[in-house]
Amino acid sequence: MSTSVALSRGYNGILPRTTRLSDESYLDFVETFRGIAGYGTFATVAAEGEKAVAEALGETNDTTDIKDIKEVINKLPLPATWQRYMRTHQEMMWRRTRGSFEPFQDDLVNAMDDAQNKGPGKLTLDPNFKVPNYARREIHLQPGGYTDDPIGGIVYHYGTKVFYAGANDQDELHAEIVDTLTPPEDGKVDKILDLACSIGQCTLILKDRYPDSEITGLDVGLPMVKYAHWQAVKRGVDVNFVQGLSEETKIDADKFDMVLSYILFHEIPVRVIKETVKEMFRILRPGGTFCIYEFPSAGPNMPASQRWMIDYDSINNCEPYSPGFVYMDFHKELKDAGFNVKPGPKNSNGFLQTIVATKPA
Ligand SMILES: C[S@@+](CC[C@H](N)C(=O)[O-])C[C@H]1O[C@@H](n2cnc3c(N)ncnc32)[C@H](O)[C@@H]1O
Numbered sequence: 001m002s003t004s005v006a007l008s009r010g011y012n013g014i015l016p017r018t019t020r021l022s023d024e025s026y027l028d029f030v031e032t033f034r035g036i037a038g039y040g041t042f043a044t045v046a047a048e049g050e051k052a053v054a055e056a057l058g059e060t061n062d063t064t065d066i067k068d069i070k071e072v073i074n075k076l077p078l079p080a081t082w083q084r085y086m087r088t089h090q091e092m093m094w095r096r097t098r099g100s101f102e103p104f105q106d107d108l109v110n111a112m113d114d115a116q117n118k119g120p121g122k123l124t125l126d127p128n129f130k131v132p133n134y135a136r137r138e139i140h141l142q143p144g145g146y147t148d149d150p151i152g153g154i155v156y157h158y159g160t161k162v163f164y165a166g167a168n169d170q171d172e173l174h175a176e177i178v179d180t181l182t183p184p185e186d187g188k189v190d191k192i193l194d195l196a197c198s199i200g201q202c203t204l205i206l207k208d209r210y211p212d213s214e215i216t217g218l219d220v221g222l223p224m225v226k227y228a229h230w231q232a233v234k235r236g237v238d239v240n241f242v243q244g245l246s247e248e249t250k251i252d253a254d255k256f257d258m259v260l261s262y263i264l265f266h267e268i269p270v271r272v273i274k275e276t277v278k279e280m281f282r283i284l285r286p287g288g289t290f291c292i293y294e295f296p297s298a299g300p301n302m303p304a305s306q307r308w309m310i311d312y313d314s315i316n317n318c319e320p321y322s323p324g325f326v327y328m329d330f331h332k333e334l335k336d337a338g339f340n341v342k343p344g345p346k347n348s349n350g351f352l353q354t355i356v357a358t359k360p361a
Pocket of ligand 1: 135146147174195196197198199201202218219220221224244245246247261262263264267268272
């Protein structure tokens with residue numbers, strides 16, 4: 001495969017470098033700023049928020065009106081400043097990442113097109129595939145979202161490197177997810193689906209950990225799966241990618257032994273969540289496991305400051321569907337579909353809940 005001019009600065013391990021050193025330096029600053037001012041101060045922001053809410057509203061739970069919580073916390077100087085930081089560095093991140101790769105768009109698209117029919121794995125695209133409108137939102141403020149920017153894959157890769165604030169430069173967090181999966185009790189893992197795989201970070205690691213299994217990554221975003229397949233071809237990893245819908249996969253019933261979904265459900269509307277849960281039950285074989293890593297679900301123990309943060313994120317970080325997920329009874333949805341539901345293993349990202357939903361044998 002021809003080496004892309006866009007990537008003439010090479011890779012840092014598996015991470016593509018930006019096209020100019022000045023972009024890398026700028027994004028390093030944004031990443032450090034995010035780490036310190038965004039993540040590093042949140043515990044203080046939350047503590048101040050909790051104190052003020054307790055004084056103004058007394059004890060709260062998930063039925064306390066979020067408007068009342070916002071009314072109290074938004075007036076505090078530190079939380080207000082934190083919101084400004086979060087929004088601004090998110091915008092700086094996407095503007096500079098996309099700005100770095102955009103002059104080389106044709107070159108990048110050619111490289112992905114060139115890889116399309118190469119192996120060892122397959123990329124399956126349906127020319128008649130129609131992206132539903134709900135999936136076209138610019139989630140996390142990413143320009144063009146997951147579906148409408150031809151170079152969205154590389155932009156997402158470098159952008160989320162910054163988002164993870166140095167903790168995922170070599171997909172370390174994805175590796176941790178894959179390492180903590182719960183295989184079926186009978187130990188048979190012939191076929192694994194990485195649902196909403198984005199750029200295939202878990203998908204490729206799955207092949208490393210389960211070399212004898214057939215691995216498929218499915219995502220609605222064409223730029224995502226095209227980039228994922230390009231990475232797999234370059235690294236010689238035998239995994240398959242398909243552009244498809246979680247709620248209507250067109251996959252045969254009882255096909256997979258294990259399905260992984262890492263942070264999908266808070267990004268789709270409630271109707272699609274419900275359809276996806278049923279669809280996963282259909283395509284898992286009896287005894288198969290659905291391993292879910294996701295935003296927390298509300299309940300009497302969700303602190304007011306966390307509800308406030310999720311509300312902020314939904315509005316200012318374009319997560320339009322996350323409150324729908326957080327406030328629905330997701331566990332009940334899984335049980336109603338027929339799954340046996342248990343908590344999954346702990347993860348170093350303490351914010352996430354993990355669930356293992358097993359289709360009865
Ligand atoms: C936060 S990303 C998931 C991250 C990814 N699982 C990882 O390992 O980093 C959410 C992904 O869900 C995909 N998505 C959204 N709605 C979908 C749907 N209905 N079917 C399949 N993929 C969907 C988006 O295109 C996006 O790539």
